[in-house]
Amino acid sequence: MANIGFRVYENVNRPEKELIEGFKGIQTANIGDCMNRMGAINGSIRQMNEKNILGPAYTVKVPSGDNLMIFLAVEKAQPGDVLVIDGEGCMDRALVGEILAKFAESKKLGGFLVDGCIRDSEILTEMDLPIFAKGTNPNGPYRNGPGEINVPVSIGGKVIHPGDIIIGDGDGVIVVKQEEAKELQRKAHEIEQKEVAIFENIANGKGLDLTWMYEKLKQEKCEFIK
Ligand SMILES: O=C([O-])CC(=O)C(=O)O
C-alpha cells in the first residue's frame, strides 16, 4: 500500500536545457501576455533578493511549518532545479533559512519558490541564489514530516507539476508547461518587438496609439461631461 502523504517520486521529466534557456531575458509580463494574462501565480509570493529565477520545478509538499522533506529535496535535486515548496502558505514559521539556502547554492540548484516564509533573510537577500517567498518569520520549522516530493503542488493559486518551467523576476512568477514553451517564447519575442516600436514612438514625440481605447469607450457609451 502506498504511503500517501509521505513519499518520494524519484524521477522528474525535466525539459531540455535549451528549452529552458529560451526564456532567458524575457520579461514575465510578456510571457504572461501570451497566456491570456492567466499564467502567473498569486503576487503574494515575491522576489526576496532581486535575483531572477529560471529552471525546472522540483516540487515538495510539506505540512504547515515543517521542513523535513525540504532537506531531502535539496539533497536529491539536480543542478538548475527550482525547489517549488508548497508550504500551505503558512506565515507562522519559516521553512527555509541560511543552512538550506547555502546547501542548495553549493549544489548549484536554481533557487527556491516557497509558498510560505523564509528566515535568516539578511543573509539570504545577499546571496546569488534566487529566492521567492511569501514573507519572513524568525520562528523556525519543525522537522517531523510527513511530506511528498515530486507530486503536483498548489502554489499561489496554480498547480505546478514536477518539470514545469518556473520563470520569475521582479514582477512575480510564471509557470509554463514544457510542451507550450517554444511557442510562448516565439510569441513573447513578438510582443517585445511591438513594445520596442511603442516606446520608440513615445520617445520620438509620436505619442501612443489609443484607437483601441476610444473604440472601447464608444462601445460602452462612456459619457463625457463639460
Ligand atoms: O533551521 C531550519 O530548518 C531553517 C533554517 O533556519 C535554515 O535553513 O537555516
Ligand SMILES: [Mg+2]
Ligand atoms: Mg537558520
